[in-house]
Amino acid sequence: MADAPQTPDGRDYRDTVFLPDTPFPMRGGLPKKEPEILAAWGDLYADLRKQRQAEGAPLFVLHDGPPYANGDIHIGHALNKTLKDFVVRSQFLLGNDVDYVPGWDCHGLPIEWKIEEQFRAKARRKDEVSKAEFRQACRDYAAGWIDVQREQFKRLGIVGNWDGRYATMDFATEAAIVKEFHKFKNSGQLYRGSKPVMWSPVERTALADAEIEYHEHNSPTIWVKFPVTGATDDHPDDLLAFRHATPAIVIWTTTPWTIPANRAISYGPEIDYGLYEVTALEEGLEFEPWAKPGDRLILADKLAEEVFKAAKIAGWTRVDAVNPSGLECAHPLAALHPGFGYSVPLLAGDHVTDEAGTGFVHTAPGHGADDYEVWRAHGHHEIPDTVDPDGAYYEHVPLFGGLKVLETEGKKTGKFGPANPAVMEKLIEAGTLLARGRMDHSYPHSWRSKAPVIFRNTPQWFVRLDGEHGLRDKALAAIDATTFHPAGGRNRIRSMVETRPDWLISRQRAWGTPLAMFVDRQTGQPLHDDAVDARIVEAVQAEGADAWFTRPDSDFLGAGHDPDRYEKVEDILDVWFDSGCTHAFTIEGRADSKWPADLYLEGSDQHRGWFQSSLLEACGTRGRAPYEAVLTHGFTLDENGEKMSKSKGNTVNPLTVINESGADILRLWVSVVDYAEDQRIGKQILQTTVDAYRKLRNTVRYLLGALNGFDEAERLTDLDQFPPLERYILHRLWELDGEVRAAYARYDFQDVVRPVLEFCSGDLSALYFDIRKDSLYCDRPDSLKRRAVRTVMDEVFTRLTAWLAPLTPFTMEEAWTTRFPEAGSNCARVIPATPAEWENTAEAARWAKVDTVLEEVNDALEAARRDKLIGGAWTPGPRSRPPQTPSAPSDGLDPAEVFRTSGAELSAGETAVTVKVADAPKCRRCWRRMPDFSESSGLCGRCEDAVAAIDAGR
Template identity: 80%
Template structure:
C-alpha cells in the first residue's frame, strides 16, 4: 500500500479508516540526537565493564586478554587516539559479544621528555631554572602534571564509548609500577645481558640525552658538503714507485662528507675492497671563475674511478690524467689539520669496510669512530679500541679538542635552539688554511631529528647502558635468536607486519636503555668502581625494590647509598643516576599488568588475566617501538614475546591524503565531531575504513558516514515500529513461512557466519559493510517494501503478517547484537526502547542462528526474482515520470520473459513482489520486457490497491475483500 501516514482512507459513507491501519509506532526518534543522548546512556551504563566481566565469569566464559599500549599523558586526545582506542573497543566489545570474558586494562605512559620539558617551562615562567629545583620537587611536579592529564584523557575515552577497567588503570609512574620496572631491569642485570659501553649513539644536544631508533624521525635538511684532501704519508711496496716520490706531487686521498664538524674526530679512512681506484693528476682548471679553485695543476688525487669526473667537476678541474690504478690497502695519510696543530699529528690509516660504495662521494669514507655506527664498527673490526670523545652533551667541542674547543655543533639555547652552530664553518675555514679543502657545496638530504624537539641530532660517543643482542645466554641462544623465534610464532594482522618487525630485529644494534634525564624509572643499581661491573646481590636488590615500591623513583635518588648497600663499602660502588628509556618502561607493562594477575602465577582476585596476551593493537610505527620493546623484554626475561598476536593500523590523514598538522589547520578534533554529531558517528567512521592502511577523515567523509548511519538508524527504527506489540504468541515456525521470509532467514544465517568470522579475525569493515548492504538492499529495498502492505493491512492473526513480524524480530535481535560493538550507543537505545527491563544490550551474546535457516533454494530463487524485478522497477519509474501512473498501485504490468527467467515466480504473487495492484507474467521473447498497464479496478479506500474484489463485501463496499475482513475482525476486537 502507499504511505498511509499522510492520506485519509475514507469510504463513501464517511468512515475514516486511518485507525484501522496498523501503522508502525515507536518512540525511537528518527533523528539520533547523539550528542545529548550518548552521555545519558553512559550514565545509565554505570560501571559497565565490571558488570560484563562478572556476567561472563559467572558463565565460566573463556578468558580473552587485550593488552593496552599506553598513550602518553600530556594533552587532549587527537584523532589518532580516537582511532586506536575505538579499534581496541571493537575488540573488547566484540569478544564479549562472542561470549568471552575480556580483560582490558587501559594504561598510560607517564615518564619522558615531553612532560619534563613542560615542567621546565613552568619553572622558568616562575623565574626558576631546572638546576635550581631539587629532583624531588621536579619529579613531584611531573607526576602531578601527568596525573591531571590521565584524568582528562580517561574521561575523553569514556565519552568515546570506550569500555575497560578504568578503575584499575595502570600508569608507568605509579610507585608499584616503578618497582616492577626496576625488578625487570634487575633480571637483565643479573643475567649478564646488561653492559656499559662507550660507542656512538644518537644524541640530542637540545634534550641532553641519548635517543633510541623509535625516537628519531627524518626530515629534509640542507647540509654543507666538503671534499677534503688527506695527504698520503706512508705506503707499502705494492704501490707505484713514485707514489711518495718528491719527483711528483705527493698524492692525497679525497673524502667527501656532509658533516664537516666531525673532521676533528677523524681517525681513519674506509675504502671498499671491491671498488676500482685510480691515481689522477690535475692538468687544467676551469677558467673565467669568480674565485681561484683550491686545486692546482700537478696535484695528485686518489679517487674511485667511477666518481672521478664528479669530484673534478665539483673542484672546477677541467683537465686530468689517470696515472695508474691504486690499491688503497696499506696506505697511511696525515690528518688534514696536522699542519695547524700537533694535536692532529697522528697517522690516519686506510681500512677496508663493506659499508663503502661508489654510488656517491669519492669512494672513500671519512671515518670518525666516535660519531657513526659504521665508523665505530670498522674501527673496532681492525683492532682499535680507543674511541675519541670530541663533542660534549651540549653539542660543543670538549676543551681538549685542538683549534675548536668550546665551539657549538648545535645551538641549545636562545632563539637559535636546534640550529647548527659555528662548528661547521670553523672547520671549513681551518681546512682552507691548511690547504686541504678541495671543494665545498650544499646538499639537501634526509637528516635525523628528535621526534620530540624536532631538532637535529648528532651521533656522539658516550658511555651508555646496553642490553646485548648477540651474546649467548645459558641456553645457548641470543636475545636476537629468541626474539626472531618469537616473531615467527606470532600471528600478525595484517600479515606483512611480521616481515617488517623481523627485518628490524635482524639488523638492530644492541638495545640502548639508558637516558640522562630526571623524570623516569632509574637504573637502580650499583657498579663496582674497580671492575666496572654491576653489583649482583639479591639482598641489595630486595632493599631497592622495597624502597621504590614505597616511595617511587624518588627513593632511589634521595635515600643514602648505605640504605641499599647494607654491609657493602659505599665508597667502592658507584650509584647509577641514569634513568631507563621510556620504551623499556612500557616494554615491561605486560609484567605488572598481565602476569601479576595471571592465576598461573599465584594471582588471587576477581579480575584475572593471563600471560601472554591474546592481542596487542597499535599503530604500525610500533613495530619499531612498543611491539619491539615488549618483544625484547619478554624474550630477554621469559624467552618469548608477551603476546600471541599483533594487530596494526595506519595513520589518519586529511581528506586529501595529507598529513594532519595544527599549523596547516587540517586536523579533525574528535571532541568537535562528538559534540556536533556524536561518538557513534566517529565509531562508524572507524568501522568503515580499512584501518590496516592510512585512513582519511574530514567534513565530507564524515557526512558520508552520517548518511550510512541514517540507513542503519532508519532500519532499526522501522523494525521497532513494525514490531510494536509483538509477543511470542505470534511467532511462527520457519516451515510455516512464505518463501520471502525463508529467504530473509537464509540471509540472516549467511550474515551471521560472516559477522562472527569477521569479528574473530578483527575485520570490522567486513562486519559493517555487509550489514549496511543487507539493510539497504534485502531489507529496505525488498523486504520492508514488499511486506509493508501486509504489515499495515493484514489481520494481525494472518499467517503472512505473523511470519513477517517473526522474521523482523529475528532481524532486530541480530542487528542490535551485530552492531553493538561498533555503534553501541544507538544499539543500546534501540534495545532499551523495545526491552526497557532486559538489561544492557552490551551484555548480550549473538543469538544462535539455526542451521536449518540455510536455504540455498530460496537464495537462488530470489536472485532470479531480483533480475526481473529490476527491469519492472525501471519500467514503473518511467511510467511514473511520464505521468502514466501516479504510483505503483495504479499499475498492472504485463511482464514477458523466457520461461527460465519467470520460473522463480512459481508459488509467488507477482503483484506482491512488484508492489503493484496486479501483474501478469507471460512466457516468451529472449529478454525481460514490461508493458505497464493501468489497474482498471476500483481503489480500496484502506489499502489503495486497485483489485477486482473491491466492493465484494456488502458491509464494506469501498474495501477489498482482504481489507473488509481485517476491519470486521478489528471491529469485533473493539466490541
C-alpha cells in the first residue's frame, strides 16, 4: 500500500489502515544486542532455580563432563555446551528445577608440558624446580584458562551455576578424589602388578586405553629363525630328523626392538604346521637372500607360501607335519652373546592364528598383553625389564644397552630411534634373519603428545575388574539399566567394558591428585588405617594435594606407625579417575541436587573415557552407575566432511562466528543438525543458517507488528466465533505443542526446530499471514474476524517465543521484552497450556484439500501476471473460476479471501482455473475491486463501514 489511498475530494485514508508497527528491528544486530541481553539477565540461572523451587518443581540433574582448562574454546566445545544448554533451558521450560554445575578438568600432561616449556624458557629444568613450585605454576595456569573459558561459554548464552563451578584441582575436590581412591584401596579392589602397560617414553608415564588413539604408521617387518634345540621327554622321537639339518621355527614381527626381550614362542594348538625344506631361491635378484637351499623351516601350512615369497624362496618341499608342543629353541642372538643363552620354549596360546605372519608369535612377556598372559599361564612369573622409562634399553641388555627405541628429545621427538635397525643388523650377523620388509598398519599413539607408545613392563597400580568384587559384572548390569541416546551407545560401551583389562590408575608425573597411601615395605600391601586416611584427607582439604608431597610422613602416619617401615606412593592418579569421581563431589550430598544424575552428555569418544571411568568408579564404590541416561553427540567436521585442523586452515572459530553473526546463529546451527552423527560447519552452511534465522526473525517481527495494541478486551474466547482458518491454525498450535514437548523430553532438538520453522514459513507466512493481512489491515477494529485474527496471532506469539527460547534465547528474549517490557524474562516461562478443544482434525483435513486447489489457483494467477493480464493479487474479479471438486470443500470459507483475489466463483465439474479481470473500480483503501464500490467515497462497502467506525471513535 505504497500509494496514498485518497478520495476524489482529497481525503487520505492512510491513517485508517492498521499496518504492522513494532520497534523490533528487521536486522538482528546480534553481536551488539546479545551482550546487552546478557547484562540484563544477570544471574539468570539462580533466578530460575529460585522460581522453580518456590513452585515445588521436580528436580532434573544434568551433570557436566569437565572440559580441559587449556586454551580458548573450539567448535567442539561450542557444540557440546550448547547442547547442554538446550537441555537445561528446555527442562526449565517444561516446568522442572534444573541442577547444572559447570566444571573443569585441570590435572594432566598438557598443562604439565606447558609449564615445563615455561621453565625451560627461563633456563630451568623441571628437575631443578621444587614439586611445590611446579604444581603451583600448573594450578595458576589452569585457573587462568578457567576464567577465560567461563566467559566464553557465558557469551554463548550458556546458563548454569557458574559461581559454584567445580574444578578437579580445587582443594576440596582433590580431598574428595583421595577419599574415593581410599574406598578402592580399603575394599581390596586395588593391587600393584608388574605387567606390560602402554607407556609413553615422550611423556614418561603409563597410559590407559582411554588415552590411546590409533594412527597409520609405517613399521619394519622381520621374519626371524629360532633354531630348534630339542624337545621335552614326552615329545615323539620321530618328529624331526635332526640328523639332516637343524630346523628353525620362523616368527614374524613389526617390532624388531622387542627381540632382545623374547622369552618364548606361542603357537596355536588348532593350527596345522609343517616342516619345509628349501630347494631353490629366486634368481636375478640384486641381493643374495638370507635363506639357503637345504634350510629347514617350521611354518603354519596356510602361511608357508607367503613366507617363502617374502624370503625369495622359489622351491621347497614339505617334509613332514609338525606338532610344536614340547619343542624348545635357542634365542636368535644366542650365538653373539651368552646373555641370550637361555632356552626359548614353545607355549600354546589361544591368541595365535594363521591369518597373517607365520603361525607362530614371538613372545616378549614384558612388551605385550597377550605375551604376558600366555607366559604367566604356563607358570612363568619373572618378567624381564628391557626398556627404561625414557624408551632406551637398560644398560644390562646385551649388545644394545642405552640404544633408544623412541626418541624423547630434540627434533626427532616421537620418532623411532636406532634400536630397530641395530637389532636387525645383529640378526643378520647371527644368521637368523630370514627376510625383512615394511608395512603400513594401525599403531597406538598417545592422544595428548600424538607420539607412538610402546608396551613396557613396569610396576603400576590397578583396579581389579574381576574376582570377588565383580566390578566388571556390576558395570555391565549398570549399562543394561541405563538409557542411551542414541540407543547404539549401549552396545558400544558394553563391548568396551566386556573386553577391557584391569583399570590402570597410576601415572608417573607431577601434576595431579596423588595415590595418597602408604605401602608396607615388608608385605608390599597398602596400609589400611582409617585414622591415617582421615589425616591425609584433612590435610589435602586444607592445603590441597601439595600437602602430600610437602608434609613429612609422620604427619599422616601418626604415632602408631614407624615411617621407616612404609613407602609413600608419589604416583598420581589417572586423570580419568579424577573426572570419574566428579559425581561424588558435585551432585552427591548437596541439598539442592540428587544422585544419580538424570543425564550425562558428551561426545561419542567418551564411551571409552568419562562415561566409562564414571561408571567404573561409581560401580566400584556404590554398586551402580552415577547416571540414569547417557546422551552422545558426534564430531564437527568442515563443509567437505574432513576433520578440522589448524594446519589445514579449515577450522571454524566459534568466537569469530559469535562476533560476526551472533551466538543465536551458532545455536540455531546446533539445533538444526543431527547431533548424534558427525556434523559439518563452514561459511556456506552458516549462511544457510543465517537465512533460516532471518525468516524466523521476520515471522516474529510480523507478529509483533500485527499485535501492536492488542489487549485482553479484544481477545475472543468462544471457539465457535473463530472462522475456519483460525480454527485450523489453533489446531496446528495444538499439534505442534505435543510435538515440541515430546521432542524436548527425548532431547531431540532437531524435531523441535524443524517443525516450528516449517510452521513459520508454510502455515504462517505463506498461508495465514498472506490471507489475513487484508482483514488485519482493513477490517473495522471491533469486527469478530479481526479480533479472531489477533487472538490467534497472540496465541502463536506466546508459543513461538516459548518453544524457541531454549534454542535461540537472545532473539526470543528480545521479542518478548519488546512486547512485554515489564513481564520478566522470557526464559522464566513454561510452555503455555494448550486447550484440548483446539484439536480439530476435520479442519486440518479440509485445509489439506484446500491447499491442493490453492496451488492450482496460484499457478494460474502467476501465469496471468506473466502474460500481463492482471497486476496485483486483488485484480482478478468475481468471475475467477477455480474448480469446485470434492477435494476442496468450501463450507464457511470465502474463496476470494483464500485465493487473495477480488472475487471468486466455484463451479462444480470444472477442472481448470479461469482468470478474469474484475470490472469493478479499485477501493482506494483496501485496493480490492468490489461491486459495492462508492463513487462518493472511493471505498468499498467494507471500508466505508470501517472508516465510519474509526471516525466515530476519534
